[in-house]
Amino acid sequence: MSWPNVFAARIRNLFLRNRLDREMDDEVRFHLEMQADDNERAGMSPTDARYAARRNFGNVESMKQQCRDWRAVTAIETIVQDAGYALRMMRKNAVFSLTVIVTLALGIGANTATFTLVHGLFLRNLPVFQPSQLARIDIVRPTGEELGVEWGMYQQILSQQRSFSGMSAWVPGHKEAMADNEGALRFYNVALVTGEGFQVLRIGPHLGRLIEPYDDVRGSPPQGWSAVLSYSFWVERFGGDRTIVGKTIRLRKTSVTVVGVAPADFQGVTPGLNPSMYLPYQIHPVLDGDTRDMDYGVNAIARLKPGASLASANAELSVLQKDIFERFLPPRLTHAPAFQGSMLHASPAGAGLTSFTGKYRQPLFLMQGLVAIVLLLCCVNIGGLMMSKVYARRHEFAIRKAIGGTRVRLIRQFLLESLVIGFAGTALGALAAWFGSAAAVSFFVDPNQTERITMRPDTTVLFVTGVLAVCATILFGILPAWRAGRAEPGGLLTSRTISAGRRQIAARAFVPIQVALSLVLVAAAALLSQSLIRLRGENLGFDAAHVVTESQPFYHQLPQKDDDTFIDVYQSMVDRLEQLPGIQSAAITGNLPTEPGVASRFQASGAQNSSDALIAYNHVGPGYFRTMRSRVLAGREFERTERSRTVCIVNEAAERTLFSGGQPIGQSVVNTTGDPKLPTAPCQVIGVVEDARSRDLREPAPATIYFPVTKEAIPVHGNFTFLIHATREGDAISGYRKAAAEIVPSIPVMRFATLQQQIDEVFGQERLIAMTTSFFGTLALLLSAIGLYGLLSSSVTQRTGELGIRLALGAHRTKVLWMIQKEAFILLAAGVILGWALLYVTVGFIQGMLYQIRAFDPVTLLVTIVLLSAVAFLAAFFPAFRASRVDPIVALRYE
């Protein structure tokens, strides 16, 4: 026996050891006393007698050690033997083993993949020094929503606070265009950070240095703007070039000098939003091309002084709050009802700025809950299957018991079989999760995210998976193992008919649990799918299916710049497109309904008493509404000649907000903020169009004002997007290629997508959850069917004798058929009741995800129950049919 084995066995024996040693002492003492007594009787003095006894016995300690070693050797040997036996049994029942392993792999894989996301997005600490000291400072609404702070506010807190050793401000999700590897311009995530940012985190560079306070100077630092690349961007874009430090990168409005590369494990402060590059905060007016002293909302990250607590920091902030709110927030905001109860609050930020991903929290946690149920179901199902295996092998167990196998040995051996299955299933599941989580992550991060994020299970996740696997194995293995251990040699002798009378109560309990869990999953799948169908079926106010978009065209690379000739290029493209076959109409727009839009405050200029309102605006070319198939309710669309923002079109919502039901055509609206991107003069309303949903398509259409496309609109949107209405997508794409080749041959063609595809992307999470739930719901039904079928089949086999007697005595075959079916339906009814209760508990989680449907929708529930019943009927039919066909003669001979 090699020393590691001995070592392992010693550890195993550690717990038992005290008791065994004590017993051994008792036994030796008894032996020595008996021997001494006998010696005395033979005439020795009591002292001599005791010595002689000891001498005769030999070394007690070495004897005890030998005993311990024997126990250790045997334990290892039996485990090796049992493992070998388990593997042989698995090979013998290959189909059974494979079913069980794949079932478990599905459960474990789904859980691991989901937990990878939950962990990566919400739980994992940033790879920084003492993350527990990090805090974020926000205006927090009573709802818990974290609003960040405004720049002026940030500086005020910075100068007055005493609780933090350092503070920094981050703008984690800035977008900036850079040339990619092929030289084409594309948008990347960029994080803006104040000079103290990396000092607060206390991380060091992978290469060069990180952003320092002297990089972050208002105006322009003397050495020019610096940039720190993220590790992944450095590797992907620059091939990990170690001479990158000192090189410059061209951005849209300026150039930056690379000063260093961030460490590989640091992916920014916002999980799921990996920036390509970190830039000094003060660069933002340059990037935006906005010379005004515009202030940003920022995320403040601070490090608590050693010994300071969040509670003391919050006490300090609450003292500062009143003054800060008064100085930096407009009264209009502070007096708004929605703002009441908001406060300046510091909260833990060790895991980063997770609230940015907040809207994904609920769906992700819901999904985690669902896959946990799936795993539970898998365990129950495997437990049921193993149970029937125990029953099938009961003779083997009884024989082993009869020839001296101990109960412990049988239990251990069966548990080991479970363990082997558990191990195989987990390995397979973890492998699936490795790829699955990478695929799933795209559904849970910002759909406007330009970066591809990969999230892979890390050691923590794998550890949790391991624990999960052990729990699962115990869960499905313990009851069958206990059952196997209870096998009695006597059972061999009793008649099968009699023993079959005692039916498998424990195995039966598995079926209602399976049915209950399936009910929850199927109901959830039905509800989520229905709400997705409702969401997609909503009247969006435009025809999504037939509009193909061509987004992000690089028209800014054209020589015609920032004036009407630039617009002319677009217009000639539109004109050419409309001549091409298969294309009904075409137009350009600043924003797509699926994109985040822009908004400002407007007022009806005639009515002095009416207040201004926040209204979204967009710039659209002539033919936009025709192309989108949005109805013009009054007035008309823009003409080709209209190139100034003296005219505008409002939608129904804006009409209601601004003109409160009055006739809007001919009236004027005016911008009240003085935003230089918008006209100062009033503009005349020439049309009213139907509401079209935008951005968050779950919400009713926002009030919107449409302006014609003008040269002033170029800074608002950058480039315009083409909309092409065509019956076939292919016509639109080939048409665009043709027109572009003629008119703008120097411009690369970008991505085509129908609006419907983009909407599906926006509903990515809903789709993913509905899809996975449907998948697992179907799986659950299948598992339940297998469970029920397995149970009833083995029950019929057991009762062959009994059924034979019944039939011989004249029982009708249909009666026997119904007897078995009835059994199935009793189990089903128990499961439905249990499932109903379970649904009642879990329904709260689902409700938030549903769109215009109640979680306890009676029709859905009824359909679910009918579906389950149908599956149960099918699963029960074959065994029942077999039972009714039993030949009495054969059955009786079967004894």
Add this chain to the structure above:
Amino acid sequence: MERKEPEKTDVLQGTLVLLVLRTLEALGPLHGYGIARRIEQISRDLIQLNQGTLYPALTRMELEGWISSRWGASEKNRKAKFYSISAAGRKQLAKETHEWQRMSSTIDRFLGAELAKDLS
């Protein structure tokens, strides 16, 4: 002339199991000391049982499932661990007995042949 005490032999490797199983089969449940005494008595004290080796053997046999044990009261009403032979133990006994007999008859034959050679 003083009669020399017969020389005591150590119990032969591998035969201890056989002796214990046979003892338990013949006498029923016995404690460790009882087994030791019995072996010494039967062999008329010719076999010197190193009593310390008995217990590791008992432990091993119990783990093999040949014997089982339980605590009970001894003849003097003291707490003692009693061993009894199991079904697997009886099988093992039969096997070892058979092997032993075969072995001993082989040796007998061998010795007999040697003897015949000496005589010739």
